[in-house]
Amino acid sequence: MRNSHGFYDCASRLVDFTASGVLLVILAPLLVGISVGILVADGWPIFFVQERIGVRDCRIRVVKFRTMRSPRPGEEASDFDGERMTRMGRFLRTSSLDELPSLCNVVVGQMSLVGPRPLPVRYLERYSSIQRRRHEVRPGITGWAQVNGRNTIEWDEKFAFDVWYVEHRSFRLDLRTLVMTVSQVIRREGISHEGHSTMPEFLGTSGDTRDGSADVGK
Numbered sequence: 001m002r003n004s005h006g007f008y009d010c011a012s013r014l015v016d017f018t019a020s021g022v023l024l025v026i027l028a029p030l031l032v033g034i035s036v037g038i039l040v041a042d043g044w045p046i047f048f049v050q051e052r053i054g055v056r057d058c059r060i061r062v063v064k065f066r067t068m069r070s071p072r073p074g075e076e077a078s079d080f081d082g083e084r085m086t087r088m089g090r091f092l093r094t095s096s097l098d099e100l101p102s103l104c105n106v107v108v109g110q111m112s113l114v115g116p117r118p119l120p121v122r123y124l125e126r127y128s129s130i131q132r133r134r135h136e137v138r139p140g141i142t143g144w145a146q147v148n149g150r151n152t153i154e155w156d157e158k159f160a161f162d163v164w165y166v167e168h169r170s171f172r173l174d175l176r177t178l179v180m181t182v183s184q185v186i187r188r189e190g191i192s193h194e195g196h197s198t199m200p201e202f203l204g205t206s207g208d209t210r211d212g213s214a215d216v217g218k
Helices: 006-026 028-042 078-084 087-095 097-107 121-126 131-136 155-168 171-187
Strands: 047-053 059-065 112-114 140-142
Touching: 006 028, 006 097, 006 112, 006 171, 028 059, 028 087, 028 097, 047 121, 059 097, 087 097, 097 140, 112 171, 131 155, 140 171
Parallel strands: 112 140
Antiparallel strands: 047 059
16 A cells, blocks of 8 residues: 555645645744743743654654753653643643644645644664655654543553544545644543553564554544
């Protein structure tokens, strides 16, 4: 199925560009309001920019609203993310509003509205060959793994959902994912893995233990 999505891939790019551009215009007042709120509550900078891995392993700079203060000495590890998160940042995370600036990444073609979430560059060499297939498509603001557990599931499950999406992507599946995302955001589900503010560090898996065809397409 790797080469059977040519029309979808071309058409989805047009849909992504149009939809994200319209959303940026419509949401402009909200984006300005959030920016002012961050500036007043937490100071500069307003945005958090991080290099992550995109389609075909290329590096992209993902833009989000800043939700954490700068780490103090000894707080560089992800275990301290919860302590570093500001009150404003916690609100943005739980409401998923921190993701809105990533619409700019969609407009320029680095991301899609729906796809596997872009992860840090340091994870690239930790994937199995099957898990790495998640980079055959553009990363998304939301994705199939996001609406099927988000941060409450384990990494192996998350990657299995990602690979399943790569093999079964379609406009119908994207629409279903977007509708499920809205419901999830309203209910504020799946925000944190147990004991973490989001997800624990992905340290890799031994062998190609998942083939992406498990029962993840419910």
